[in-house]
Amino acid sequence: MLTSRQLxxxxxxxxxxxxxxxxxxxxxxxxxxSVESSPATIRNEMADLEEMGFLEKTHSSSGRVPSEKGYxxxxxxxxxxxxxxxxxxxxxxxxxxxxMLEFEQVVERSAGIxxxxxxxxxxxxxPEVFENKLKQLxxxxxxxxxxxxxxxxxxxxxxxxxxxxxxxIEPSDLEKMVNILNDRLKGVALIELxxxxxxxxxSLLREHAEHYNDAFHYLRSALVDDKPAKLYVGGKTNMLxxxxxxxxxxxxxxxxxxxxxxxxxxxLKTNDQGIQMxxxxxxxxxxxxxxxxxxxxxxxxxxxxxxxxxxxxxRMEYNRVxxxxxxxxxxxxxxxxxxx
Amino acid sequence: MLTSRQLxxxxxxxxxxxxxxxxxxxxxxxxxxSVESSPATIRNEMADLEEMGFLEKTHSSSGRVPSEKGYxxxxxxxxxxxxxxxxxxxxxxxxxxxxMLEFEQVVERSAGIxxxxxxxxxxxxxPEVFENKLKQLxxxxxxxxxxxxxxxxxxxxxxxxxxxxxxxIEPSDLEKMVNILNDRLKGVALIELxxxxxxxxxSLLREHAEHYNDAFHYLRSALVDDKPAKLYVGGKTNMLxxxxxxxxxxxxxxxxxxxxxxxxxxxLKTNDQGIQMxxxxxxxxxxxxxxxxxxxxxxxxxxxxxxxxxxxxxRMEYNRVxxxxxxxxxxxxxxxxxxx
DNA sequence: TTTAGCACTCGGAAGAGGTGAGTGCTAACA
DNA sequence: TGTTAGCACTCACCTCTTCCGAGTGCTAAA
Numbered sequence: 026m027l028t029s030r031q032l033x034x035x036x037x038x039x040x041x042x043x044x045x046x047x048x049x050x051x052x053x054x055x056x057x058x059s060v061e062s063s064p065a066t067i068r069n070e071m072a073d074l075e076e077m078g079f080l081e082k083t084h085s086s087s088g089r090v091p092s093e094k095g096y097x098x099x100x101x102x103x104x105x106x107x108x109x110x111x112x113x114x115x116x117x118x119x120x121x122x123x124x125m126l127e128f129e130q131v132v133e134r135s136a137g138i139x140x141x142x143x144x145x146x147x148x149x150x151x152p153e154v155f156e157n158k159l160k161q162l163x164x165x166x167x168x169x170x171x172x173x174x175x176x177x178x179x180x181x182x183x184x185x186x187x188x189x190x191x192x193x194i195e196p197s198d199l200e201k202m203v204n205i206l207n208d209r210l211k212g213v214a215l216i217e218l219x220x221x222x223x224x225x226x227x228s229l230l231r232e233h234a235e236h237y238n239d240a241f242h243y244l245r246s247a248l249v250d251d252k253p254a255k256l257y258v259g260g261k262t263n264m265l266x267x268x269x270x271x272x273x274x275x276x277x278x279x280x281x282x283x284x285x286x287x288x289x290x291x292x293l294k295t296n297d298q299g300i301q302m303x304x305x306x307x308x309x310x311x312x313x314x315x316x317x318x319x320x321x322x323x324x325x326x327x328x329x330x331x332x333x334x335x336x337x338x339x340r341m342e343y344n345r346v347x348x349x350x351x352x353x354x355x356x357x358x359x360x361x362x363x364x365x
Numbered sequence: 366m367l368t369s370r371q372l373x374x375x376x377x378x379x380x381x382x383x384x385x386x387x388x389x390x391x392x393x394x395x396x397x398x399s400v401e402s403s404p405a406t407i408r409n410e411m412a413d414l415e416e417m418g419f420l421e422k423t424h425s426s427s428g429r430v431p432s433e434k435g436y437x438x439x440x441x442x443x444x445x446x447x448x449x450x451x452x453x454x455x456x457x458x459x460x461x462x463x464x465m466l467e468f469e470q471v472v473e474r475s476a477g478i479x480x481x482x483x484x485x486x487x488x489x490x491x492p493e494v495f496e497n498k499l500k501q502l503x504x505x506x507x508x509x510x511x512x513x514x515x516x517x518x519x520x521x522x523x524x525x526x527x528x529x530x531x532x533x534i535e536p537s538d539l540e541k542m543v544n545i546l547n548d549r550l551k552g553v554a555l556i557e558l559x560x561x562x563x564x565x566x567x568s569l570l571r572e573h574a575e576h577y578n579d580a581f582h583y584l585r586s587a588l589v590d591d592k593p594a595k596l597y598v599g600g601k602t603n604m605l606x607x608x609x610x611x612x613x614x615x616x617x618x619x620x621x622x623x624x625x626x627x628x629x630x631x632x633l634k635t636n637d638q639g640i641q642m643x644x645x646x647x648x649x650x651x652x653x654x655x656x657x658x659x660x661x662x663x664x665x666x667x668x669x670x671x672x673x674x675x676x677x678x679x680r681m682e683y684n685r686v687x688x689x690x691x692x693x694x695x696x697x698x699x700x701x702x703x704x705x
Numbered sequence: 706t707t708t709a710g711c712a713c714t715c716g717g718a719a720g721a722g723g724t725g726a727g728t729g730c731t732a733a734c735a
Numbered sequence: 736t737g738t739t740a741g742c743a744c745t746c747a748c749c750t751c752t753t754c755c756g757a758g759t760g761c762t763a764a765a
Contacts, residue, residue: 050758065708068759086714086759126511126527161505165517168705171466173521177505181513185523187466261601261624265617273613277605284601364508390727405739408728426728426745 027077032103033060034070035079039091039099043340046268048088093305096317096339100302106348113142113349121356128152128181131360132257135333135353140260143346144267145337146283150293151255152330155216157182162210164203164244166190172199174247178215180325181364188247205229218248254294254331256286269315269338278312283336293320293332300347305339317341321354325361333357367417373400374410375419376443379431383680386608388428433645436657436679440642446688453482453689461696468492468521471700472597475673475693480600483686484607485677486623490633491595492670495556497522502550504543504584506530512539514587518555520665521704528587545569558588594634594671596626609655609678618652623676633660633672640687645679657681661694665701673697 027035037057038049051064051071060067071089074080079095082088091099109117116138125131132149139147157178166172169192176184209226210218222245261283270276282288292308295301303318319341320334333354335346367375377397378389391404391411400407411429414420419435422428431439449457456478465471472489479487497518506512509532516524549566550558562585601623610616622628632648635641643658659681660674673694675686 048758052758063708064758065710065760066706069707072760082759084715086757087716088758126529160507161503163501163503163515163517165501167500167519167521171521171704173517173523175503175515175517175523177503177513177515177525179507181507181511181527183513183515183523183525185517187521189466262617262620265613265620271613273605273611273616276613276616277602280602280605364511388727392727403739405729405741406737409738412729422728424727424746426726427747428727 027074030060030062031070031074034067035074035095035099036103038071038080038089039095039103042091043342046340048083048090050088053088091340093307093339096304096343097307100304100343104344104347106351107344109348109352113352116142117352117356121360125360126181128361131357132331133259135357136257136259139333139335139349139353140263142349143335143337143342144260144263145335145341145346146261146263147259148283148289148293148334148336149257149259150290150332150334151257152180152325153254154178154182154184154252155214155250157215158212159210159215159218162203162207164199166194166196166199174244176215176248184215184250184252186247188243190243215248215250218250219245222248253287254290256290258283264336267338269340275312275315279316279336282310282312292318293334295320295322295332296329298322300351302343315339317343319343319346319350321350323354323357323361325358330361367414370400370402371410371414372443374407375414375435375439378411378420378429379435379439379443382431383682386680388423388430390428393428431680433647433679436644436683437647440644440683444684444687446691447684449688449692453692456482457692457696461700465700466521468701471697472671473599475697476597476599479673479675479689479693480603482689483675483677483682484600484603485675485681485686486601486603487599488623488629488633488674488676489597489599490630490672490674491597492520492665493594494518494522494524494592495554495590497555498552499550499555499558502543502547504539506534506536506539514584516555516588519552524555524590524592526587528583530583555588555590558590559585562588593627594630596630598623604676607678609680615652615655619656619676622650622652632658633674635660635662635672636669638662640691642683655679657683659683659686659690661690663694663697663701665698666705670701 034054037054037060041049041053051067054060054067055062055064062070071080074095075082075089078092079098080089081092083090120134120138125134128151132151136147136149139145157180159176160179161177163175163177164172165175167187170189171187172190173185173187178184206226209229210221213221222241227241261280264270264279265276270279288310292303292310299321301320303320305317306314308316308318313336315338316336317339318334318336320332322329322332324330333350335341335350337346374394377394377400381389381393391407394400394407395402395404402410411420414435415422415429418432419438420429421432423430460474460478465474468491472491476487476489479485497520499516500519501517503515503517504512505515507527510529511527512530513525513527518524546566549569550561553561562581567581601620604610604619605616610619628650632643632650639661641660643660645657646654648656648658653676655678656676657679658674658676660672662669662672664670673690675681675690677686
């Protein structure tokens, strides 16, 4: 167990290193109000903390730097989420005070706020669209060969897909067909659509007109939804301002990963409640070994639909960031609740 | 006027510098097959070329490096667009050989091809949506207060906007209303919609039901289209591989500009036919002073709708890039032509 | 247990010297 | 008159050394 002096010293070191990115020395710590001891005593304590794995040295005669274990201990035991500053409050209230009607808008602005206020990169994982329920289907012919199917879901999300149609289809037939489809498919989850089409609707359509065999085939392909959850990224260039990422190669691997989307999306997809943190090697990706990721989920009603995350160096302002993310996920959840 | 030997030397220098990013010396040039003279002669010519402003030295005893004027002369007079390589051909044909139905898909893949094959950053400016003509309008109520308006245009583009509705509206009334709107607004350009609504439709709606005063107001706001043309960017991280952009600050200003979108969009918006090039300071933005931008337009029918561009260092493989962009803009134009 | 003192370590800045790729200039040559 | 060989010169870059200072660990005294 750590003594209270060790706790204090560890906290001072991490707090200071987060601010300056410079190794912290014993003399400097001794001058802090919160610590009374002399540099020599502090050196002894630091040596102990290093032995326990909470601190590291960059070279044999340098000051101390937090290890990943140190950060982990810090966020688990020493973290006191800070109050939001006036500036932060006004920015959040200014945005969520406005009436927003579109999901994308809320998410995009949230990502913007998060990256603006932190100088880190914000990543928001959107909802899995395929869980949405169909509210209305519309098919609009574009020319002789193609038509566009538009699906509006219960959450106000709009999907569209262009597909080929058999030449023979008549406008009036099409209308009939769309009516049947709407009648039978309303309320069905998008991912279920192709199946439902098979079971119920096919026979029904067949009764009402010819040539539906072909049409059916094409329509079905149009209704298959294989789009992954969308990723909203804010402040991509913020990473370039962090001193630990002055190295172009490091930055490139991180940015490639963000651009790739797939791995990041997988990483963020959790169902856990509250704030989650991954510090350095706690995530499996080489590119993110010097990064920390803080995530929180947001909800639509009681259902968790997406994740809001912040990507920064392991030397992250955890206390500020945690407060911010908590506040934002609350605001998002609240906004969505008002809609439904 | 330049002698043919000077032309040859200039070409060798630029070709080589584009490949290696290293200053080119006289001894090296003299060993090239295409040049017969001795290093001393070449030095004399190089001194002349420098005096004329086509070459520069990085320091007093370094080899020569092309100046922006040099590049400009090169692309104007020495450029022989290269044949596409087998690799390039298969990648393009592989993509455009598939049947693609959606505009976004074509543009996104084109951007992908361009950045993959070049290691530069590709930027494609989408069409101005507001010029599209309305094909079908649909309004779907989401809850008591909001509805989503979906607009399908003649190009298969789908726009949607959530808007507030007055509480009193009945489903059957809504259907009537949508029918009237579709009847009156089909074929109208999106940007014209709000006006048309004023002139013709308002009175018509009024005759058919009460409460349209309010509904009208909200609907109108939903039909205002202020979205700028969309930007499709591919290979954002490619810039980080160019040796001239090892400097994090340079990269940051370039990436911020791309992320910003507004200035880039303005820069790309041209009506000129054929390939356009901006070399270094020929563009007005500080961040892009060491970049070149090659653009070509693509067409929908005879109408120019968007621009396809490649952003790289001034030391760009102009001959390859020009051939590629030409080929791609042709393929895009052709694909779109088949649709309409 | 704490602290003062001291020798020690190491990164980083500054300077010196050497190397090599490249130049410009001059004078001889075809 | 244009071309070329020869040569002195320049400058980036590398390496080696030196010096400095911030910081350490250890020891012995308080």
